[in-house]
Amino acid sequence: MSDGASIILSNVLEGYLPFVRTLDPPSRRIWDLACARTSSLAVSWCGDEKLVVTPQALDPDFVTDVARVIGAGHVECVTPSHTGESLSHAVLHDELVLDTIRSNLRRGATLRAWSWTREVCALRDLLAAEVGNFESESPPGSSHWSAAYLDSKSGFRDSAVRDAARQTVLNPPFGWICSDLETAIDTVYSWNACGLGAVVKADKGAGGVGTVVLPPTTPRQRIGALLTVAARICRPLARGPLVIEELVRCGNQPPTTVSVFAVTNIRGETVVHGHSRFAASEGGRYLGAIVGRDALESPIRERLDAIANVAGRIATELGYVGPFGVDGLVDGGDQVRCIELNARRTLATHLYDVGASLAGPAWQNIIALASADRIELGKHCESYGQLREQLAPSWYPIAGAQRGVFVASMDPPSSMGLREVGLVAIGEESRDASDLLRAAHRALGADIAPALDRTFPSRLRI
Amino acid sequence: MKQFVFANILEYNLRTLGVGTSEFEMAAWDIPGTDLADLAVFWGGDDTTVLAPQDVDAEWLADIAGTLDLRRLRVWASCGRTRSLCDDIARDGALLGAIRGEVGGALLGAWGPTPQLGTLLRELGMDGHSRTVGLPDVDLFWLAWDLDSKAGFRHFIRQARLEEWVAMPEGFIVPDAETALEATAYFSGQNRGCVLKTAHGTAGFGILRVPPVGTIPERDRVLRELRSRMRFDSGWIGRPIVIEEWITGRFGEDAVSVTADFEVQPDGNTYYLGGGRMRMKKSQYYMGVVCGRGALSVAITERTVKAGAVVGAAVAAHGFRGLFDLDFVVSGDGSVWVTEMNARRASPSHVFAIARRLRGDHWYDDCAVLANDHCTLAGAHDASYRQVRKAIERFQCITRASSVSVIPTIVSSLRRSVPYIGYAVLAEDAERASLAAQEFERLLAEAVGVPVQGHAT
Numbered sequence: 034m035s036d037g038a039s040i041i042l043s044n045v046l047e048g049y050l051p052f053v054r055t056l057d058p059p060s061r062r063i064w065d066l067a068c069a070r071t072s073s074l075a076v077s078w079c080g081d082e083k084l085v086v087t088p089q090a091l092d093p094d095f096v097t098d099v100a101r102v103i104g105a106g107h108v109e110c111v112t113p114s115h116t117g118e119s120l121s122h123a124v125l126h127d128e129l130v131l132d133t134i135r136s137n138l139r140r141g142a143t144l145r146a147w148s149w150t151r152e153v154c155a156l157r158d159l160l161a162a163e164v165g166n167f168e169s170e171s172p173p174g175s176s177h178w179s180a181a182y183l184d185s186k187s188g189f190r191d192s193a194v195r196d197a198a199r200q201t202v203l204n205p206p207f208g209w210i211c212s213d214l215e216t217a218i219d220t221v222y223s224w225n226a227c228g229l230g231a232v233v234k235a236d237k238g239a240g241g242v243g244t245v246v247l248p249p250t251t252p253r254q255r256i257g258a259l260l261t262v263a264a265r266i267c268r269p270l271a272r273g274p275l276v277i278e279e280l281v282r283c284g285n286q287p288p289t290t291v292s293v294f295a296v297t298n299i300r301g302e303t304v305v306h307g308h309s310r311f312a313a314s315e316g317g318r319y320l321g322a323i324v325g326r327d328a329l330e331s332p333i334r335e336r337l338d339a340i341a342n343v344a345g346r347i348a349t350e351l352g353y354v355g356p357f358g359v360d361g362l363v364d365g366g367d368q369v370r371c372i373e374l375n376a377r378r379t380l381a382t383h384l385y386d387v388g389a390s391l392a393g394p395a396w397q398n399i400i401a402l403a404s405a406d407r408i409e410l411g412k413h414c415e416s417y418g419q420l421r422e423q424l425a426p427s428w429y430p431i432a433g434a435q436r437g438v439f440v441a442s443m444d445p446p447s448s449m450g451l452r453e454v455g456l457v458a459i460g461e462e463s464r465d466a467s468d469l470l471r472a473a474h475r476a477l478g479a480d481i482a483p484a485l486d487r488t489f490p491s492r493l494r495i
Numbered sequence: 496m497k498q499f500v501f502a503n504i505l506e507y508n509l510r511t512l513g514v515g516t517s518e519f520e521m522a523a524w525d526i527p528g529t530d531l532a533d534l535a536v537f538w539g540g541d542d543t544t545v546l547a548p549q550d551v552d553a554e555w556l557a558d559i560a561g562t563l564d565l566r567r568l569r570v571w572a573s574c575g576r577t578r579s580l581c582d583d584i585a586r587d588g589a590l591l592g593a594i595r596g597e598v599g600g601a602l603l604g605a606w607g608p609t610p611q612l613g614t615l616l617r618e619l620g621m622d623g624h625s626r627t628v629g630l631p632d633v634d635l636f637w638l639a640w641d642l643d644s645k646a647g648f649r650h651f652i653r654q655a656r657l658e659e660w661v662a663m664p665e666g667f668i669v670p671d672a673e674t675a676l677e678a679t680a681y682f683s684g685q686n687r688g689c690v691l692k693t694a695h696g697t698a699g700f701g702i703l704r705v706p707p708v709g710t711i712p713e714r715d716r717v718l719r720e721l722r723s724r725m726r727f728d729s730g731w732i733g734r735p736i737v738i739e740e741w742i743t744g745r746f747g748e749d750a751v752s753v754t755a756d757f758e759v760q761p762d763g764n765t766y767y768l769g770g771g772r773m774r775m776k777k778s779q780y781y782m783g784v785v786c787g788r789g790a791l792s793v794a795i796t797e798r799t800v801k802a803g804a805v806v807g808a809a810v811a812a813h814g815f816r817g818l819f820d821l822d823f824v825v826s827g828d829g830s831v832w833v834t835e836m837n838a839r840r841a842s843p844s845h846v847f848a849i850a851r852r853l854r855g856d857h858w859y860d861d862c863a864v865l866a867n868d869h870c871t872l873a874g875a876h877d878a879s880y881r882q883v884r885k886a887i888e889r890f891q892c893i894t895r896a897s898s899v900s901v902i903p904t905i906v907s908s909l910r911r912s913v914p915y916i917g918y919a920v921l922a923e924d925a926e927r928a929s930l931a932a933q934e935f936e937r938l939l940a941e942a943v944g945v946p947v948q949g950h951a952t
Contacts, residue, residue: 051671151677175684178669178677185670187646187735192667194653209641210650210668212694212734215610219637226634236670236735273694274646274670274735351681 043075048148077383088116089445121152143168148377176352208278230280235269241318288362293337303345307385325401403466411478501605502535511695537845581611607839608636639838646735666739688741693730699780745827765807769847787863789925865928886942
């Protein structure tokens with residue numbers, strides 16, 4: 034491997050452990066599968082020469098196809114022999130994988146990960162002791178606590194309101210940090226009496242799970258029951274801390290969710306990789322994103338850049354180095370109200386990397402990309418090859434142009450066949466990319482409603 | 496005016512313990528929570544009925560009524576089946592009937608707003624703040640509870656942009672104890688100590704202090720204790736943890752801990768009730784207070800009053816009315832830092848009430864009060880209020896010519912296996928109050944026949 038090469042630890046499940054450990058077994062199984070699928074996105078991340086370490090083996094044809102689409106020179110995938118909750122632990126116990134990583138590091142590769150958990154930091158420290166100094170996109174020494182702090186809903190609120198300057202730029206919705214569900218119920222009840230809607234968030238919720246939206250029209254007498262039942266279904270809600278925020282609206286419509294992704298480095302610089310507009314289910318669950326040309330208006334992009342810079346400064350002050358995304362809502366006054374920070378890679382990260390691979394540094398002005406990460410397959414599909422056949426008419430590139438669709442994530446191969454996949458559509462502009470994605474959905478006979486939405490209903494009716 | 500006072504200290508403290516607290520842990524809070532209910536006899540006015548979890552010594556009650564010149568002072572004890580005073584009252588038909596019979600035209604007060612109190616007030620039709628004293632509207636009990644938590648208060652101050660007037664030590668709200676443990680690295684990396692606090696710790700419990708990295712064995716001991724507590728102590732599980740810089744006094748000694756009480760009145764204005772220097776055991780656990788003349792410098796008092804006014808105005812804007820207390824630490828360079836808010840009646844509340852009753856509204860300019868809430872009479876057999884009274888009588892004989900007086904504030908605790916009492920000494924200034932407290936403890940030791948561990952100095 035040469036300079037600029039990467040070793041990518043796709044430790045998605047490990048990153049979500051504080052959340053998934055609170056789930057009951059059936060929900061946990063679904064979440065484990067979703068994490069395994071997300072892990073396969075790592076093939077699309079970061080440059081054209083990489084060693085990708087995933088918890089489950091990937092289909093070689095899938096890896097070859099993704100590498101071909103993004104024009105990657107060399108993509109090698111390895112998987113530890115026994116993977117449990119923690120990919121880092123599994124790597125530590127697999128001498129073969131460890132050797133491969135060591136040799137790549139000695140050749141100058143940079144270590145990257147989905148999330149800088151304490152487990153992966155321990156692995157990094159062990160490798161540093163064996164290999165010597167190497168490049169790593171990670172918080173130094175004992176600063177990885179800052180990732181857990183910033184990644185939590187309460188931690189982000191705490192840091193966002195620390196001073197007036199930050200508060201002005203990040204502009205979080207008015208809210209409280211509550212210790213328990215009982216106080217949260219009383220708070221929402223009180224706001225409801227004043228005609229205000231509320232959003233209750235579990236501190237360690239993820240992907241919209243653990244978030245309950247209670248519009249001002251919610252009958253007062255049902256608030257307690259709604260939150261209690263939600264807490265029974267989703268256990269992170271039953272434990273503190275909880276964050277309660279005012280419900281942001283855009284007129285009578287739900288607001289657009291936007292995001293900015295950036296990486297801070299050891300020199301304290303923040304490099305913005307891209308901005309996105311999220312496609313979300315009615316209950317606020319993440320379904321996909323649109324990025325690139327005309328995905329967002331210029332003023333919103335500029336605001337997101339300012340937000341990334343402030344968030345980057347907050348992160349570096351605490352010693353955090355690495356990738357992060359800030360999510361926000363665009364309210365009726367076109368102001369971006371920041372709602373959370375993910376101190377890790379995000380589900381839209383691969384779009385920025387694919388965009389840059391296809392169209393260079395100015396890709397956001399040249400092409401648009403749309404993703405759908407949780408496509409439930411309608412037609413039975415036994416293998417990746419069969420899936421590809423179904424998508425053949427819209428496969429990238431269509432007629433040699435920079436348009437088309439490819440599979441960016443998929444379930445690990447199993448005897449049950451494929452159930453859910455994630456697609457990326459590349460188009461000249463947002464509408465083109467969205468149309469291509471819709472055509473691919475039709476070709477797959479797919480139901481957009483994902484399993485996760487069924488497991489954690491976004492709207493409870495009592 | 497007639498007042499009914501709910502001495503719901505134990506009920507309030509239980510809520511701080513959180514879900515999943517073991518019976519063993521809860522039992523540890525029973526004794527202080529029940530004994531401190533004695534303090535409620537000082538909270539009301541001229542005609543006060545205290546609803547308490549247990550009966551009190553009738554002789555002591557008559558003495559207090561006489562000393563404070565109260566027209567009527569009664570204690571109605573609940574059956575005490577559960578740890579919740581208000582639930583017990585609601586289940587006791589006779590007691591509830593008696594309250595209903597007399598509550599018309601009276602004001603209701605309490606230690607703090609709890610869900611059980613809210614339910615009882617609603618049942619009595621007394622849930623508006625025009626019918627209560629020192630309490631927010633029942634619909635806003637949640638606000639008091641949120642402000643009462645370390646994380647909630649810290650976030651409120653920052654969100655309301657009050658840090659210019661209400662300086663807090665640098666710190667973070669972290670999601671769990673494990674992250675807090677790791678976040679100690681932030682402070683130790685800068686050679687600073689830090690303090691870890693549970694969301695609802697009280698009286699110094701739920702606080703761990705991690706010294707600067709210079710004292711590694713002590714630091715490791717504290718971190719081991721935290722790891723251990725994370726396994727069984729409900730305060731450290733499932734709730735946010737606040738980690739903040741450890742403020743020290745001059746030459747690295749303990750900082751002076753200060754407390755000040757306020758009330759947001761029904762018109763939204765904030766009224767200063769009093770403030771003083773807290774007396775701490777092991778630099779952490781609240782034992783009492785010294786307040787009034789000579790207890791604090793004018794500059795410190797002014798800063799605490801200013802902070803109280805700012806916080807009072809901010810919480811009043813959200814609808815909060817009632818009593819609250821702010822705790823401060825004064826660093827070696829004289830800076831005053833706010834560390835927490837208790838959105839309820841606080842421990843020195845009775846001290847300010849006694850001083851105001853005996854010396855008028857501006858008592859803090861005329862006298863000082865030293866309160867000791869935990870004067871231990873270890874080894875005393877059959878300790879009784881009679882013995883305490885004898886010590887007080889002898890003390891009054893000695894100090895007859897001066898304006899010094901002693902008032903026993905907690906006496907139900909005399910029936911404990913390790914008996915203790917609470918008392919307050921009024922004197923011309925803080926120094927004289929301290930000397931008088933030492934003298935009283937000497938006489939008390941003679942009266943009960945065992946050494947007194949009073950920490951009066």
